[in-house]
Amino acid sequence: MTATNDDADRALAAHVSGVLRHIWDPIGMRTEGPRDAYDRYIPGIVALLRGRSAYETAIVEHLIRIENLEMRLSARTRVMSTSTRAARALLGLREACLEAPHTLVAQIISRDGQHCIWIFRRSDGLHSYQHALFQSENDENGEYSWWADARDGRPGLFATATAAEAEARAIIGWLRTCDG
Numbered sequence: 001m002t003a004t005n006d007d008a009d010r011a012l013a014a015h016v017s018g019v020l021r022h023i024w025d026p027i028g029m030r031t032e033g034p035r036d037a038y039d040r041y042i043p044g045i046v047a048l049l050r051g052r053s054a055y056e057t058a059i060v061e062h063l064i065r066i067e068n069l070e071m072r073l074s075a076r077t078r079v080m081s082t083s084t085r086a087a088r089a090l091l092g093l094r095e096a097c098l099e100a101p102h103t104l105v106a107q108i109i110s111r112d113g114q115h116c117i118w119i120f121r122r123s124d125g126l127h128s129y130q131h132a133l134f135q136s137e138n139d140e141n142g143e144y145s146w147w148a149d150a151r152d153g154r155p156g157l158f159a160t161a162t163a164a165e166a167e168a169r170a171i172i173g174w175l176r177t178c179d180g
Contacts (some may be wrong), residue, residue: 012049012097013042015107016090020045023109024086026067041066049094056136056145059087085113088134088145092116095132095147105161108168116147117172119164126157127164131172 020038021029029037048054048062063083067073089109096104096118105127108117119129132147158164 008097009046009050011104012093013046015093015097015104016042016045016049019086019089019093019107023089024063024082026063026071026073026082041070045090049090052094055143056084056087056091057143059090060084063087081113085109085111088113089116091134091145092118092132092147096120096130106165108165115172117165117168119161119168121161122157126159127161128157129164129168131168 017039020041021035024038027037045059045062048059054062060083063086067083089107092107092109093104096107100120103120103122104118105121106119108119109115114134116132116134117129118132119127121127131149133149134145135148136143136145156167158167
């Protein structure tokens with residue numbers, strides 16, 4: 001692995017940690033408990049995402065396997081939509097972070113997992129955001145899913161990531177009530 005791949009993996013791992021803690025969170029820690037509670041699962045998830053062949057179903061199955069076999073949680077104690085939303089957020093990270101690992105600042109995913117915003121830092125220090133829609137299909141080759149129509153938000157560059165996020169929240173309706 002080259003230094004560039006190592007850097008990309010570190011950047012991706014940092015974002016994956018946030019998804020595991022704030023979206024997936026099968027044991028309900030949120031902001032309480034040790035910050036590294038899910039860190040042992042990050043390398044496997046990064047490897048899965050780097051493979052580029054894992055789609056929503058495979059990532060959901062991976063998360064559920066961790067819940068069932070490693071955490072010993074029963075099907076009654078987990079919420080399926082949480083695993084699905086986390087899988088979609090992880091796919092979003094794959095799209096944004098592996099393409100431009102040093103520029104992704106934040107990702108915001110809608111509660112229903114259908115919309116995503118990425119906030120990027122440009123090489124000139126300014127920030128922009130992109131909005132994407134989740135797509136999924138089944139065909140003779142199997143199931144696949146992706147974030148489609150990634151495009152820049154309202155034209156403009158912002159001095160800070162906070163300003164880019166504030167503009168996105170003002171313009172995009174679902175962001176106004178999103179929990180991140």
